[in-house]
Each structure stands twice: as structure tokens, then as C-alpha cells.
Amino acid sequence: MEGGIKSAIGSGGRYDKMISGFLESKQEYPTVGISFGLDRICMALKEKGLKISKTPTQVYLIPIKTEKECVDIARELRKQNIKVDMDMNGKGISKNLQYANSYEIPYVIFVGQEELKAKKVKLRNMKTGKEELLKVNDVKNKVK
Helix, strand or coil: CCCCCCCCCCEECCCCCHHHHHHCCCCCCCCCCEEHHHHHHHHHHHCCCCCCCCCCCCCEEEECCCCHHHHHHHHHHHHHHCCCCEECCCCHHHEEEHHHCCCCCCCCEEECCHHHHHHEEEEEEEEHHHHHHHHHHHHHHHHC
């Protein structure tokens, strides 16, 4: 990288004797290891203008007394290659929204009894606050 990192960002080597030292043995075990400087890599990425996401999660699923049904919804979204996380602790809506904001998750889905009756989910864009009712299969068109 031009003008970026001026020193090594990683190193590694063989550690055959290290394992035998831990085991107090004379036998050597073929071993290799690697380490890298995550801080330096992140700094170089930021210098290049690349955003480092706090989480790969695209959608955070918030069940409203619908945990069992939400497990199936999460499974269906994952089949569509959507990265989904879900509240399994019953934290409540406001705590879940705080969580989604703190990890910069772009969308949340609310699923309550009304949504289940309509066979839809409520998708909220966390940047704009806009909400819409969608079929689960239509979520991929909004999230991607």
C-alpha cells in the first residue's frame, strides 16, 4: 500500500520445540504459527477509506412473543443468504433497538402476532426509520 503501513503486519514461523517444552518431552512436534497486527491492518484500511463494519449482521430479528416462529423465519432468511441475528433473551423492543444501533445493524425485523396473522414481517430501515410490511421472501430485495 502506498503511504500506508511502514512495518510488518504479520509474522510466523516454526515452533517444533515449543510444544515439547510445554509437554516436558524430548519429542518434537511439527508446529507452525502465525500472528498479525490487526490494529495496523485496520488503520491501513481506514486510510484507504474503507469502512470497517462492527458486525456482518444485515438483519436483527426481534420476536414479540413469537420466538419459535422467528427461528423458522431466521432459517428462511439465511437460506436467502441474509446474515441474521436474533434476540433469544426476550430483552424487549427498546433494548433490542439499542443493541441493533450499537452494532450498526442496518435493518431490524419485528415479528408479533399481527405480523404472523398477515404472514408478513415488519422491516425497519435503521437509518431512515422507515417501516414496511413484507413477505419473508421479499426481504432480500430490500436488504441487498
